[in-house]
Each structure stands twice: as C-alpha cells, then as structure tokens.
Amino acid sequence: APPVAGPVGLAGVGLTATGHPLLGASVELPGTDAVAFTGSISLSTHPWLADHAILGPALLPGTAFLDLALAAGEHVGCPRVDDLALQAPLALPAHGAVRLQVRVEATESDGRRQIGVYSRPQDDEHAWTQHAIGVLAPETGPESEALTEWPPPGAEPVSVDGLYDDLAATGFAYGPLFRGLRAAWVRDGAVYADVALPDETASVAGYGLHPALLDAALHALGCAHLVEDWKDGQLPFAWTGARLHAVGARALRVRLRAENGGIALTAADAGGQPVADIEGIRLRPVGDAGTVRATAGVRPSRVEWIPVVPADDRAADDVTVVPVTGRTADGDLAAEVRAGVAAALARIQEQLADDRPGRLVFVTRGAVAALPDEAPDPVAAAVWGLVRSAQSEHPGRFLLADLEPGDGTPASAAVLPGEPQTAVRDGQVLAPRLVRSVDVPAGAVPFGADDVVLVTG
Known part of the structure; x- marks a missing residue:
C-alpha cells in the first residue's frame, strides 16, 4: 500500500499557534476550559537570553515569566496578572534546550484563573520544575496615566555612568541587549528613566513587552534608594496588578516609586502614551552562586x-x-x-x-x-x-x-x-x-560545569 501522508504543522497535531516567541503552541485540555501552552527555548534558538547571566548561569529573566503570564492571560480572556510569584530560577544549559509549559487552569466563579509555569530539560521528560505560580483576572482596571511631560518638571538628573560595571562586579553580567538604561531623574521619591533596546535588530514581534526592555527599566532602581541593598544584587520575584495597554514598544518612559512594600511601575512609549502598569514589584537578593544553581535546576545527584x-x-x-x-x-x-x-x-x-x-x-x-x-x-x-x-x-x-x-x-x-x-x-x-535529586537539601551548594571541584576519599 502507498504510504499515507501524516499531519503537517501545529494544526495537524492538534495544537494552536500562539505567535509568542517563547511559547509556540497551545492546547485546550478536555473536560474543562483549562489551556496548556508549550514551547522550547535554548541559547541557540534565543541567543539574547545569554545576555542575562547572573552569578554564572544564563537565567530566564523574571520579566520573561511576567510576559509569559501576560501572553497566556490575553489568550484566555484574563489579561491582568493579579499575582505572579517566582519559586525557582530557570537556568539555561550551555547546550541543548529546555521545554517550557505554561498551564492556565479552569475559570473560577469570580472569573479568575490559576496559572503555573514549568520547565524540564529536553532529554528528561520526568524532571519538571515549577518556576512560578499566580492568578490571572479578566479586569483591566482604570486607564493608565500618561507620561507626556518628559522629563517631569523639577526632576533632578542622576548619573547612570558605571551602573553596569558596578552590577557586573556583583555577578550581574548583563550583555548588550539588557544594557538599555539611557537616562534617569529623581523627584519626590520617585525615579524616572529612559530605557530602550540597544540592538535595533532585536525583534519585539510576539512579545507583549520585551523582557529585556522591562528588565532595563528596573535597573533605574540602582540610581536611587528605593530598594535596600541594591548594590548586593536584586532580582524581581513577585508581581501584582500587571497589565498591558500597548505592545511592540522598543523604548519606554518609566516611573518607579515605592508603594505598599513594593515598587510600582508606570511605563509609556516615546510619546508618553500608556504601555504598561504594574502595581507592585518585589525584589530579593539573588544570594550566592551555589544557591542560584541549586534553585535553578542544576540539582545535585x-x-x-x-x-x-x-x-x-x-x-x-x-x-x-x-x-x-x-x-x-x-x-x-x-x-x-x-x-x-x-x-x-x-x-x-x-x-x-x-x-x-x-x-x-x-x-x-x-x-x-x-x-x-x-x-x-x-x-x-x-x-x-x-x-x-x-x-x-x-x-x-x-x-x-x-x-x-x-x-x-x-x-x-x-x-x-x-x-x-x-x-x-x-x-x-x-x-x-x-x-x-528532585529536592535540593538545605544548604546544598552543587557545582556547575565551569567549576573546579576536588573529590577526595
């Protein structure tokens, strides 16, 4: 008998294309309106991720987790990220890929949905790690404030020179794409900043707000004293009340101010029109290299x-x-x-x-x-x-x-x-x-591929 042609493309295997660069497809789960989004990332397919190296490993930025949640929420009609808490960093291997999965659970009585972000090495189908958990909501809230007067009247300029050299000294080896902070000002306890994607060839297609651009906006915190121990290295680990008003931005006007124990962010485009609001961003010290590797999936045996x-x-x-x-x-x-x-x-x-x-x-x-x-x-x-x-x-x-x-x-x-x-x-x-090991023992400091270790007996 002649061979039978198999299905071609995502639709042929029961998947729906998402258009997001990190999440290639989605599938509805039977018996409920829950949806699973899948993707594959690596330093070869997404080389810009190598520009986010923290204490050695290239980590998926916390801003990328937020963008994943915003994209999934938009797909299921819940465009607001009420809460998103990061539980473990995602380290990208020097070789090979990482499978991503974002799972949005069934709609609850108040219209909200639970969301979780997971990954596993490409060659280990059983080693799933949960990286984030959160809640999506259908409400978008009031209109965002425009930032048309720029810089704001009375704002005092602060120097951004040497910021990335100082960050590199603490183990935050940001590559060119993440060095987007251009200028900063302070007024009445708030920080205002101009940020832009330095690489004009970097594509923003498919991203709600490119993770490198939003990450650069947070670097402006190093120009003021809104976050304690900033010089020791801080990473975002919790987001509340995040919503997008526009997509495709390559440059931002940003306002950051301390509110309710976190940092509130308002972002506008180069003309001052609203792009994003985040009611609360919480940061925490990244810790030592061993902690990063342990919680990032480089687990001991x-x-x-x-x-x-x-x-x-x-x-x-x-x-x-x-x-x-x-x-x-x-x-x-x-x-x-x-x-x-x-x-x-x-x-x-x-x-x-x-x-x-x-x-x-x-x-x-x-x-x-x-x-x-x-x-x-x-x-x-x-x-x-x-x-x-x-x-x-x-x-x-x-x-x-x-x-x-x-x-x-x-x-x-x-x-x-x-x-x-x-x-x-x-x-x-x-x-x-x-x-x-599935669980990392308390105090464990596993070693990475580039470490030198003496084993004695």
Whole structure:
C-alpha cells in the first residue's frame, strides 16, 4: 500500500499557534476550559537570553515569566496578572534546550484563573520544575496615566555612568541587549528613566513587552534608594496588578516609586502614551552562586539502590568469599573497626602481592543503607570504605556484597558479574546508581560545569 501522508504543522497535531516567541503552541485540555501552552527555548534558538547571566548561569529573566503570564492571560480572556510569584530560577544549559509549559487552569466563579509555569530539560521528560505560580483576572482596571511631560518638571538628573560595571562586579553580567538604561531623574521619591533596546535588530514581534526592555527599566532602581541593598544584587520575584495597554514598544518612559512594600511601575512609549502598569514589584537578593544553581535546576545527584540484573553473562565462579564480621554488642567499637579494616587490608595486599587469579568478594551484613531508615553497621561500613578505594585502584579485582543481618541468603546470590557493589534486600539484588535529586537539601551548594571541584576519599 502507498504510504499515507501524516499531519503537517501545529494544526495537524492538534495544537494552536500562539505567535509568542517563547511559547509556540497551545492546547485546550478536555473536560474543562483549562489551556496548556508549550514551547522550547535554548541559547541557540534565543541567543539574547545569554545576555542575562547572573552569578554564572544564563537565567530566564523574571520579566520573561511576567510576559509569559501576560501572553497566556490575553489568550484566555484574563489579561491582568493579579499575582505572579517566582519559586525557582530557570537556568539555561550551555547546550541543548529546555521545554517550557505554561498551564492556565479552569475559570473560577469570580472569573479568575490559576496559572503555573514549568520547565524540564529536553532529554528528561520526568524532571519538571515549577518556576512560578499566580492568578490571572479578566479586569483591566482604570486607564493608565500618561507620561507626556518628559522629563517631569523639577526632576533632578542622576548619573547612570558605571551602573553596569558596578552590577557586573556583583555577578550581574548583563550583555548588550539588557544594557538599555539611557537616562534617569529623581523627584519626590520617585525615579524616572529612559530605557530602550540597544540592538535595533532585536525583534519585539510576539512579545507583549520585551523582557529585556522591562528588565532595563528596573535597573533605574540602582540610581536611587528605593530598594535596600541594591548594590548586593536584586532580582524581581513577585508581581501584582500587571497589565498591558500597548505592545511592540522598543523604548519606554518609566516611573518607579515605592508603594505598599513594593515598587510600582508606570511605563509609556516615546510619546508618553500608556504601555504598561504594574502595581507592585518585589525584589530579593539573588544570594550566592551555589544557591542560584541549586534553585535553578542544576540539582545535585544522590545514590539510590535499585534492583539489577547481570550486566553480562560471565560466570561468577572465579570469586573467593571473604566474610566480614560486624560490630559485637559489647565490644570496643574503635578497636573492632581497626581490626576489621586491618584484616580486609591484609587480604587485599595478599591478593595483589601474589598476583593471585580470580576476585575477592567481601561479604558484609548491614554495611550500607540500601533501604530508607537503615542504620549501617559501623565496622562493616568501614570495610566497605576501604574496599571501595581498592576497587578504584584495581578495577575488577574486588567485589562487595551486603546481606541483611540474620538473612540466610548465600553470598553467591549477591554476586552479579559486572556489578562491583551489591546488596540483597527482601530477596532482591540491588546496586547503587546516581540519580538526579528532585529536592535540593538545605544548604546544598552543587557545582556547575565551569567549576573546579576536588573529590577526595
């Protein structure tokens, strides 16, 4: 039979094009009026994102999350972002893409909708991270104030020279597209600023308000004292009462003032006509590089013991079992640890000195916490540490097998060719594997691809 042509384009696979540069398509969820928006971003497809590097990684700007929410709200008839709180930064990998998803939930009785923003690495369909949560509303509110007198009468100019050098010194390595602050003034506790996209070739098509342009508007806060500890580095993490009046702006007149514990923003175009209003913007210190990486999805790995089958079909009849005695109830712990390690070391040295054929398998009981809430035997655990070092120096010569205390399973059942370390629990043979952590432990400072790390044992 001749081949049947498949569907072509987004409509052919049941999706609707959005026209937004970061969200390519949307799909209605059955049984409700909820909508999911999807997209894919990377430093190769959206190279301007590399200009927003914070303490090392390129992060999706907080202003981009707001633009995503505004775009989704406009699509579903809720153009006002009542609230949007950022929960975790989104770090962009040097290579590869990140899948984006914005989910707008069903309409509530008051017409509002919940919204969430998620991402995952392109090659890991299970590693979703929620980056933002918020509420969309159908009301747009009163008309915005125009900024036709510019600069405002009585406003005092303030210097913006050196601002981006100072920010770079704190780890905010803004590239050319994000260096849009042109001039600033202060009057009656408010900051007024001229901002523009420096790159005339940068496209604003599809964005409600280009994230780099809005981000530059917030840089004017560095010219006044509206935000404490600005010099230490601040990023927006919460938005309230945001709405757009016009799209496609390449330059803005901006007014920023402190209100109700946050920063209120009014933005107009080059002629003073309204572009955007944000009732409240809250900022917080970005923290150290480790915190950024941890919360940005560069998560540490952890060891999990998982069921395994033999990696190859080699026979395991060339092994010699070396039983390891664990801790006794009334013995001296320090002395028992020294004795256990010394005995294991002697067997390892004999095997290597005589160049004896075959392999040694050290059989312990309860030496590792292969299951949650297990407390390892300290004597057997010390032997494991020694033998693991020997395994690193002499691959394939030594094996480790851990049985449950009181388990009558023969040691041979725990030995799997190709697995240097195994444990038997509930009749299953387990082996250690590195898996990505879902939750970042408190105080964890994972390292990135460009860091230098010394690992010792």
